[in-house]
Amino acid sequence: KVAEVQTDPPTIPITKLYPNQNYPEGEIQQYPNDDTMKTKFNKDEIKRLEKQEIGFEGLNDMRRAAEVHRQVRRHAREFIKPGKTMTSIAESIENATRLLVEEKGFEAGIGFPTGLSLNHVAAHYTPNAGDNIVLKQEDVLKVDFGVHVNGRIVDSAFTMTFDSKYDKLLEAVRDATNTGVKAAGIDVRLCDIGEQIQEVMESYEIELNGKTYPIKSVRNLCGHNIAPYIIHSGKSVPIVKNNDTTRMEENEVFAIETFGSTGRGLVVEEGVCSHYAKSSSLTQQQINSIPLRVPRAKSLLGSITKNFGTLPFCRRYLDRLGEEKYLLGLKTLVDNGIVQDYPPLCDIPGSYVAQFEHTIVLRPGCKEVVSRGDDY
Ligand SMILES: O=S(=O)(c1cccs1)N(Cc1ccc(F)cc1)Cc1ncn[nH]1
Ligand SMILES: [Mn+2]
Numbered sequence: 004k005v006a007e008v009q010t011d012p013p014t015i016p017i018t019k020l021y022p023n024q025n026y027p028e029g030e031i032q033q034y035p036n037d038d039t040m041k042t043k044f045n046k047d048e049i050k051r052l053e054k055q056e057i058g059f060e061g062l063n064d065m066r067r068a069a070e071v072h073r074q075v076r077r078h079a080r081e082f083i084k085p086g087k088t089m090t091s092i093a094e095s096i097e098n099a100t101r102l103l104v105e106e107k108g109f110e111a112g113i114g115f116p117t118g119l120s121l122n123h124v125a126a127h128y129t130p131n132a133g134d135n136i137v138l139k140q141e142d143v144l145k146v147d148f149g150v151h152v153n154g155r156i157v158d159s160a161f162t163m164t165f166d167s168k169y170d171k172l173l174e175a176v177r178d179a180t181n182t183g184v185k186a187a188g189i190d191v192r193l194c195d196i197g198e199q200i201q202e203v204m205e206s207y208e209i210e211l212n213g214k215t216y217p218i219k220s221v222r223n224l225c226g227h228n229i230a231p232y233i234i235h236s237g238k239s240v241p242i243v244k245n246n247d248t249t250r251m252e253e254n255e256v257f258a259i260e261t262f263g264s265t266g267r268g269l270v271v272e273e274g275v276c277s278h279y280a281k282s283s284s285l286t287q288q289q290i291n292s293i294p295l296r297v298p299r300a301k302s303l304l305g306s307i308t309k310n311f312g313t314l315p316f317c318r319r320y321l322d323r324l325g326e327e328k329y330l331l332g333l334k335t336l337v338d339n340g341i342v343q344d345y346p347p348l349c350d351i352p353g354s355y356v357a358q359f360e361h362t363i364v365l366r367p368g369c370k371e372v373v374s375r376g377d378d379y
C-alpha cells in the first residue's frame with residue numbers, strides 16, 4: 004500500500020510518499036553572473052556537466068533529505084511552544100527525522116545534533132542529559148537541524164518567536180540569508196557575498212522595550228561548504244565584508260546561513276559543550292600514532308567511529324548508545340585533536356540573535372536551493 008499523504012505527527016517515510024524515488028526539486032535560481040556563465044558553458048556542455056554534477060544519485064539523495072527536513076520542520080513549528088522542555092523539543096525533532104529518513108547506519112540518518120539555541124546564544128546549543136530548560140514566551144529560538152542520505156547533508160535552520168516584538172529582527176535575517184542565497188554562484192568570490200549580506204542585514208533596526216538597536220551581522224559566524232559526511236569542508240561564507248577572494252566552484256554544496264544580533268555582533272565560545280565531531284583532517288594512521296593513556300578514550304573513539312564517523316554528534320547520542328562515564332575520555336580525544344568540540348557560540352547576555360539557513364547546490368546549469376520550503 005503506497006501512502007499518499009503524511010500523518011500528523013509525521014510517521015511515514017519519505018520513500019513511501021515518493022514510490023518512483025524521484026524526490027521534489029528545490030527552488031531553481033539562475034546564476035547572478037549568468038551571461039558570463041553562458042559563455043563559459045554552451046548548451047550541450049551543460050547537458051554533459053549536469054550528468055556529472057554531484058551525480059544524479061547525490062542530488063536525488065539531497066532532495067530526499069530536504070523533503071524530510073521540510074516535513075519534520077512543518078510539524079516542529081506546530082508543537083514547539085512555550086512551556087515545553089528543550090529536551091522534549093530535541094527528541095521530537097530527532098525521532099521524526101529518524102522515522103521519515105528511515106535511519107539506517109551510514110545510509111541515512113540525522114546529519115548533526117538538533118541546535119536549539121536561545122536568545123543571545125547563536126548556535127551549537129542542544130540539551131545534555133539532565134537539562135531542564137523550558138522554552139519561554141519571550142524566547143528567540145534557533146532551530147538548526149540536519150538530515151543526511153548517503154552522507155549528503157542538508158543543513159537548514161529557522162528562528163521561532165512567540166512575541167511579534169522580534170519581527171523586525173527575523174525579517175532582517177531572512178532578507179540577509181536570501182540575499183546570500185541569491186548572490187551565491189559558480190566563480191563568485193566569497194568576500195562579495197559577505198559584503199552583500201552585511202549591507203542588507205545592517206539596513207535594518209529594531210525597537211525593543213523602548214530602545215532602538217541597529218541589527219548587526221555577527222562578524223565571526225559564517226556559512227560553509229559541505230562534503231559527503233563532512234559538515235564543513237573548508238570554505239567559509241562570510242556574512243560581513245572581508246578580503247577572502249576564494250571563489251565558489253561548480254558542483255559545490257554550500258550552507259548559506261546568516262545571523263543578526265542586537266548585541267555586539269560577535270560571538271564567543273561560552274558554556275557547557277554538547278556538540279562534537281571526529282576530525283575529518285586526520286588519517287586513521289595519524290590517529291593510531293597518538294598515544295591515548297586514558298583507556299576509556301580508546302573505547303569511546305571506537306564507538307564514535309562506528310556510530311558517527313565524521314558526522315557531528317552530541318552527548319545525548321552517546322547516552323542513547325549506552326555509553327557511560329565518557330566525559331574524561333571525550334576530553335582526552337578533544338585535547339589530542341582527534342575530536343573537535345563545538346561549544347555554544349554566544350553574543351552578550353541580554354542580546355537577541357536570529358538565524359536562517361539554506362543548503363544550496365551549485366549545479367553546472369543552475370543553482371538549486373534544495374532546502375527551500377513554503378515556510379522559508
Ligand atoms: O559554525 S560551524 O562549525 C562552521 C561554520 C563555518 C565553518 S565551520 N558549523 C558547522 C557545524 C559544526 C557542528 C555541528 F554539529 C553542525 C555544523 C556551522 C553550523 N552549525 C550548525 N549549522 N551550521
Ligand atoms: Mn503536526
Ligand SMILES: [Mn+2]
Nearest residue numbers: 147158159160
Ligand atoms: Mn545549521
Ligand SMILES: [Mn+2]
Nearest residue numbers: 158258260360
Ligand atoms: Mn551550517
